[in-house]
Amino acid sequence: MDIDFSLVLVILVAICGFIWLLDALLFAKARKEAEKTEEPVVVEYAKSFFPVLFIVLMLRSFLVEPFQIPSGSMIPTLEVGDFILVNKYHYGLRLPVLGTKIVANNEPERGEVMVFIPPHDESYFIKRVVGLPGDTIEYENKVLRVNGDLVDIDIVDEISVETAGGMRSGVVFNETLGDIPHRAQIITQGGRGGGRTSWVVPPGHYFMMGDNRDNSADSRVWGPVPEENIVGKAFAIWMHKDPGLNLPTFSRNQRIY
Numbered sequence: 001m002d003i004d005f006s007l008v009l010v011i012l013v014a015i016c017g018f019i020w021l022l023d024a025l026l027f028a029k030a031r032k033e034a035e036k037t038e039e040p041v042v043v044e045y046a047k048s049f050f051p052v053l054f055i056v057l058m059l060r061s062f063l064v065e066p067f068q069i070p071s072g073s074m075i076p077t078l079e080v081g082d083f084i085l086v087n088k089y090h091y092g093l094r095l096p097v098l099g100t101k102i103v104a105n106n107e108p109e110r111g112e113v114m115v116f117i118p119p120h121d122e123s124y125f126i127k128r129v130v131g132l133p134g135d136t137i138e139y140e141n142k143v144l145r146v147n148g149d150l151v152d153i154d155i156v157d158e159i160s161v162e163t164a165g166g167m168r169s170g171v172v173f174n175e176t177l178g179d180i181p182h183r184a185q186i187i188t189q190g191g192r193g194g195g196r197t198s199w200v201v202p203p204g205h206y207f208m209m210g211d212n213r214d215n216s217a218d219s220r221v222w223g224p225v226p227e228e229n230i231v232g233k234a235f236a237i238w239m240h241k242d243p244g245l246n247l248p249t250f251s252r253n254q255r256i257y
Contacts, residue, residue: 019046073210111180131207140197
């Protein structure tokens, strides 16, 4: 079961603050009158941890939150083991745990890399914004169209893509969504895929796709993401650690496009 770290932080801050306040209102005066200077251990710890936990909660909830990439759905932009930074303020300030927006800011733009909670899960996901509210998205034979316009690609490399059935041939290509150029990849060996190929994005929703187009469960599978499920905008890779007993490196430090 995934641990809701935001909820844990809120609970710890509330407990420490309650103990500190309760002591200040009910017991500190009595100790002073009895000329006792030593505080109970639980009060001492609460007063020590409260400001630290409170600052961490504020920074993580309203400014920047770290996030580790758990899967290859955003290859080649993001690799498994990348540690990224997510701007929590870019799309507006939201209350921790509840997710209620209290201060509006920017709306998501096509091409941005966004962290969100998908409609079918409570975990954080990260994908690229492909469709805005009202857009018509078509993806057929691995060709992407937005509102009827073909998204041009420029193939830059032939690669081997790891899949559940083994290595298969593919290509890496440049594409531009909105004003944001980036790289993506597809598998060229084998079938052309099937299933639903066209979607209309409802008001207040966003259509998300992974850059690793054939190895990504995204809005093509579980539908568009409601605005209230937005977590923040991914903007930088700050560290990378390969799975297993490997030391972290900073060789992949870069902005995310």
